[in-house]
Every structure is written in structure tokens, then in C-alpha cells.
Amino acid sequence: xxxxxxxxxxxxxxxxxxxxxxxxxxxxxxxxxxxxxxxxxxxxxxxxxxxxxxxxxxxxxxxxxxxxxxxxxxxxxxxxxxxxxxxxxxxxxxxxxxxxxxxxxxxxxxxxx
Amino acid sequence: xxxxxxxxxxxxxxxxxxxxxxxxxxxxxxxxxxxxxxxxxxxxxxxxxxxxxxxxxxxxxxxxxxxxxxxxxxxxxxxxxxxxxxxxxxxxxxxxxxxxxxxxxxxxxxxxxxxxxxxxxxxxxxxxxxxxxxxxxxxxxxxxxxxxxxxxxxxxxxxxxxxxxxxxxxxxxxxxxxxxxxxxxxxxxxxxxxxxxxxxxxxxxxxxxxxxxxxxxxxxxxxxxxxxxxxxxxxxxxxxx
Ligand code: FES
Numbered sequence: 001x002x003x004x005x006x007x008x009x010x011x012x013x014x015x016x017x018x019x020x021x022x023x024x025x026x027x028x029x030x031x032x033x034x035x036x037x038x039x040x041x042x043x044x045x046x047x048x049x050x051x052x053x054x055x056x057x058x059x060x061x062x063x064x065x066x067x068x069x070x071x072x073x074x075x076x077x078x079x080x081x082x083x084x085x086x087x088x089x090x091x092x093x094x095x096x097x098x099x100x101x102x103x104x105x106x107x108x109x110x111x112x113x
Numbered sequence: 114x115x116x117x118x119x120x121x122x123x124x125x126x127x128x129x130x131x132x133x134x135x136x137x138x139x140x141x142x143x144x145x146x147x148x149x150x151x152x153x154x155x156x157x158x159x160x161x162x163x164x165x166x167x168x169x170x171x172x173x174x175x176x177x178x179x180x181x182x183x184x185x186x187x188x189x190x191x192x193x194x195x196x197x198x199x200x201x202x203x204x205x206x207x208x209x210x211x212x213x214x215x216x217x218x219x220x221x222x223x224x225x226x227x228x229x230x231x232x233x234x235x236x237x238x239x240x241x242x243x244x245x246x247x248x249x250x251x252x253x254x255x256x257x258x259x260x261x262x263x264x265x266x267x268x269x270x271x272x273x274x275x276x277x278x279x280x281x282x283x284x285x286x287x288x289x290x291x292x293x294x295x296x297x298x299x300x301x302x303x304x305x306x307x308x309x310x311x312x313x314x315x316x317x318x319x320x321x322x323x324x325x326x327x328x329x330x331x332x333x334x335x336x337x338x339x340x341x342x343x344x345x346x347x348x349x350x351x352x353x354x
Contacts, residue, residue: 001312003310006311006312006316007345008349080277
């Protein structure tokens, strides 16, 4: 991987971390609110399905995860197992796409009208 | 030599990469430094013990060793500040090849200073006037914060990222690069930012701050590395590297 890409990936991880900090907070508050008020699955779905705001929010959340996690894992694997090079980069790209796909599937499931 | 207060039990590394700790008993003296202990062993107990020192006053950076698990400059480290129960374990610096006993091969350490473009290159000739750099300027102040490095290797030896990623440039080389990035007279800035960028450069740092905690000169390599990360990112975004 060329030097510039390495640096930009670092930047992307930093930026996605900032987004995640915000998203995780909102997500946790939402969970606590739902549990405290004893909302049923149906009641939650009634609020989320067709909602542009929730769709946007969780899409951003999923994108941030798909960007952040593989970059971090790439470092962990390089440091722990001395795994480097193309194989690692490709594996991380596949992980990023998988996370994005699975995440988006979940978002679609709760927001589809 | 003053009168002994008690006896210190000292375990000292003998050998190269493989070897073992050898136990010595050294008279405990007042205001004794760890370097005094090692010197006593070499002069009175076992002349085959190898170690390095030069200035004995915290200037040359040659006396660093691992003392009770932590890298320290031994000439300025009092036994009283590191030893509980009159016990010392003294070994060579971590993250560097061991030549013999307490002597490590510093070549990889200084090679990385060179790789991080730790050399100054200006454009002025001897016919030019002195460059005028205001001591108050932001960049000169940043230089001040890092310029006192004595190259002892304590930070490098303490850094886990160096252990995990042997090609990582490490805190000392990056700190040196940071002083030059802030040197307004230097003309190799783009090359230097390229040299310190990426997976084996400043972006490998996890901000664990052991370097900053252990630096005997109380410098903050972590802050310098953070500065480099930002400088390199902005160069990358502008397409300069
Ligand atoms: S002997 Fe010079 S710094 Fe310790």
C-alpha cells in the first residue's frame, strides 16, 4: 500500500472515530430510552420504519463502523501476527464491505416502510 | 568511599541475547546511583562486566539500562528512588540487540534517526548573514520543547509499538524529525514528512505515552509525534506526499 494511502487511512480512522463517538452516544441513549419506557418491538418499529432521520443516522453509523473497524484491525493484526502486505489489505477490504453490507441490511430491516 | 549502610542484592544480566542474571552483593552507600553500583561490580567484583557510560552527569546519553523493569539513565538514577528492599535488577535496554551484558547495539536506533531525515539541511552559504529566528515564534517554541534530547534510547526501549513493529521509527527519531519540521531554515521539509509518514512512521504511534513518562529529560515525544501526524496528514490531503 502506498504511503499516501496509509496516511489517508489514518485520517479516515480518526474522522470515523469522531463520528462513532457521537453515534454510540445517541445509540445508547436511544436503547436506554426504549428499555426504560418498556417499548415493544412493534412500538420501536412503528417509530423507525419510514423515518428519514433514523435511516440517515444509522446509515452514517454503519459507514463509520465499516471504515473504522478494519483500519484498526489491520494494525492489530500487523502488530500481533506480523501479517503485512496485500493479503492483509485485501482481507480488510472484504471485512469493510461485509460490515457495510450486514449493517445496511439491519438498517433496512428497521427503517423500511 | 563512605561507610556501607547495608548490602544491596543486585542481579545483573550476563550474556548476549541469551544469558542469565548473575547475583552480586554491593555495599549500599548514601546518595548511590545505579551507575555507581554497576561501576563497583566492574571494578571490585568482576572486571569482565561490560557496560557503557561517559559523562556521569546526564548529558551524553550513553548509560541507559533497564533497572527493575524500566529503562532509565543510570548515572542520574539514585538507588533509593528505584529499589524497594535493597534489591536491584539491571539489564540491557529492550528493543535493541544485546552485544554483551549491559551493552546494546545502538546502530538500529541511530539508523532510524537518519531514516527519519534527522539531518538539518539549510540553503544559506557562509557568505549569508545569520538567519534570524525569533525565540518567541510558535515554531521556535515547539523546537525548544524537544531539542534537549540526549539520544539515550530510554523512550525507544520503553515503546511497545517498537516491540510489536520492529520497523517503526520510534519516539526519539520522530522527535528529532519534529524539531526539524519546525526549523524554518531547513529546506528538506517535504522529504522529511514523507520519511516519517505511514505505517512504520508517526502514524504507528498509539499514544500510549510510555516514552513521555520515562524520558529522563522530561520531553514529550508523544506531543511531537501528534504534531507530525497532523502535518503529514495535511500534506497528504494537499497531495504533497
Ligand atoms: S553517563 Fe552520560 S548520561 Fe549518564
